[in-house]
Amino acid sequence: MVRKDHDSVLQEEVSAANFAARLSEIEALMATQGRPYQHALVLAMIRRDRPIVRFLKERAGYACQFEGCTASIPTRGGTTYVEVAHLDPVSKGGGAVALNLVVLCPNHHKMVDLGTLQIDVSDGSKVEGTLNEQPFRIFR
Numbered sequence: 001m002v003r004k005d006h007d008s009v010l011q012e013e014v015s016a017a018n019f020a021a022r023l024s025e026i027e028a029l030m031a032t033q034g035r036p037y038q039h040a041l042v043l044a045m046i047r048r049d050r051p052i053v054r055f056l057k058e059r060a061g062y063a064c065q066f067e068g069c070t071a072s073i074p075t076r077g078g079t080t081y082v083e084v085a086h087l088d089p090v091s092k093g094g095g096a097v098a099l100n101l102v103v104l105c106p107n108h109h110k111m112v113d114l115g116t117l118q119i120d121v122s123d124g125s126k127v128e129g130t131l132n133e134q135p136f137r138i139f140r
């Protein structure tokens, strides 16, 4: 593998197709160079995901999609604060594709990120499985 200089690594376009390779390049730089590269990685991920994140939040009506959730955090902008979670974590190769993303309140987002998640069904209308050994359903 040809070693790229730091600036060219940071300026390269990040796309779904090259994200895994870009991630490992930036992670290699982080290991030797530290936090500036971690910051660059986060910025690259946010830029890449922004259009689909906005689309999914709008489609969900800015409401948590976890079945039975009534969380509501009003914002000054007139919407409700929600987050978009990756079911398959970015750190394990999960992409910013619609079927890997769900709109959740902060509590459910953390439960999904930190808990024991098993997905049995994931399609265009719902995600079903168990979260911390309790059945759950997320409607898309």
Ligand SMILES: [Zn+2]
Binding pocket: 064, 065, 066, 069, 070, 071, 104, 105, 106, 107, 108
């Ligand atoms: Zn929720």
